[in-house]
Amino acid sequence: MIAPAAIMIFLFYLMPAILTGIFAMTNMSTATGISGGVFQVTQGAVNRLGPDMPELASGIAEPRFVIDEEGLAALEALKLKPGYAAELRGQHIGEVFASRREAERVIKALRDRPSTREVKQISDLFNRSVLNTRFETREALIGNLEKLGFKLKPEEQDKVARETYTGWVWTTDNFKVIGNSPDMAKIFLNTAFYVAVTLMLFNVSYALFLAVTTHYMPPATASIFRAVWLLPRITPVVIYVLMWKWLTWDNGFISMFMGQLGVPPKNYLLDNAYNAWFFVILINGFIGASMGMLVFSSAIKAIPQTHFHASEVDGASRWQQIRYIILPQLRWPILFVTCYQTLSLLASFNEILLSTRGGPGRATEVWSLAAYHTALNNYTGNLEYGLGAALALMLVIIGVILSLIYLRVFRYDTLISKPLIED
């Protein structure tokens, strides 16, 4: 039975994580593609080379015309007047011209007098400019540069090759970019705020409140309440968020109500950062609390009825019952829900995407949403898979670290020995 399980684990659990790790160490993007690339001296590459090798940069940006055997052979193949090729070979072989004009002056001066159209045609054959030319290999690029008279030292060759390569390469730059970006620092704080507040106020406290309230209700009433409290989780999230949008839009319920009081309508969701956070946390909270409620309810149910009877007889009020009997026995479920919900809050951004899209501005942009925007959906159209993967990888690492901290804080070792104590 191990083999199928191992295959499943590898394919569907380990592979995504490994691939994320791998992508994170590359600069893959729409521009580089995900397969190999070519060497191409783009204007961008020229700009990048400028500071270190000004001569080369300005040189390769210029067009170059070289009278060489390759061009002569092509000229002969065109079957124009044979005199053109013969004279060029005889008089001008090896000459390099820095511009098309200079090359064409020489061609025009040939004894067989080529027509203007032919001059153009011939000069094209000797055009050895590298700007925007694609070379399949590094050797082709360097060879060409040499022919043009650029003698490069090996480390210069490396640099040129690196800057002109259009495919993806291994790099750790993604992490430097993340570390140095003030935007990412802001997004990090957003994430911490969002996760901490939603988790503490809703996923744990509110869920506990629901579970404890239903515990003290008659069973039939409690089931009804639980079912209703599950609705946000059961409703498709698109619809659920739409309801909130109806509530908060310019012509939504809040605006209508405030209109009665003479307040002009506005979009309460995206009006300002505070409101946006308020609603983002409410939306996520009401959906997220349902899980805690279920876990806590069943954990409370598992407490023997006699503990409640005994504590009542011992004189404990409801508050004391909650504090001394229920909460201590919910330590493990609370740890579980905290861990699980931290991870799911860190990773999920659908409610935010559907409601504020991270706005207004980037006020409610959280880490996972930033990863999504970077890798899968951004405004410039250049999707940076590598950077996105690096963002995702950091989320995974943060999640693991937080889980370890929780285990310490809740003293997992005393929790696992607890069933022994239980009976």
Next chain:
Amino acid sequence: MRILLDKFSKSFGNTKVIEAMDLEVGSGEMLALLGPSGCGKSTTLFAICGIHRPTSGRILFGERDVTSLPSQERNVGVVFQSYALYPHMTVEENIGFPLTVRRLPAGDIKKRVADISALVHIDKLLGRRPAQLSGGQQQRVALARALIRRPDVLLLDEPLANLDAKLRLEMRSEIRRLQKETGITAILVTHDQVEAMSMCDRIAIMKEGEIVQIATPSEMYNDPRTAFVAGFLGNPPISFLKGKALGGAFVSGDGNFRLPLGSLRNVGDGRALTIGIRPEHFGPSGDLAIEGKVAFAETQGRENLYDVVLADGSVLRSIQPVRDDVKLGDCVRWNLSSEAAFVFAEDGRRL
């Protein structure tokens, strides 16, 4: 403090468990509630401590009507059948819990926990959790927790059911001693008639939600009001013979055996009767010989136990000092003490 149940009834939905029960337990008295499983013993206790509300009727502590008071305000100590110790608290926290919820100063709690735990001999275990205790130790923790806030009423729901024979004996006397020392009114629920007889001032025998008889142990044993009570008390149990009245005597089904009814000789001829004979009243000595075959023999150390099958197939039990001349399958001719036999009418009432 006196406990009075006045026409107390309890039903769960449509199931009537207790109907119009009257019960009075005197101040400082210890009463055993004895009866077969499911007869409503726990239900009665739960009503007294306020976990269940009575469907109708009143519950009085002393002169105070506590029927609608919540458990918290009744000052009743309860030892639950399962102990109901809080698994996440230490022994000290468990015992101190009733005081903790009364917000007593921590120092006072500590002191009282120390006192009461010394009383029940668990003062060396205060740092442990319930799971690290033996059954008997848990039971004593539960007892200490029930006693610590000096309750007016102590309720014990089969507190000894889980203990081994030796511990059970030990705890019996320990509980009784504590109850007498503190003068608490106590009710002990049990299946075990020996426990009931040895620990309590009086016994109430219950059957299907009703109290059949309340009396002191010896009264109950020597003067049972019904066949059910007679059958419930005594180990080995009493044996019954069926027959009818004829000429001032009981005559067994096949007519082989006659037992003069003495003061009951006026019972009308032909009336169906059952007589009950305790095992100690059937043996070598007695005034009425009866023949049968030994179908079962067992020694209990000091005493031997025999089942004797009579000619009509009914069985008489006998308990006698150890002897080794009677074996399984032997025919014996032993005697009854006729005046010790109980005579019951057809419906089980004692005549």
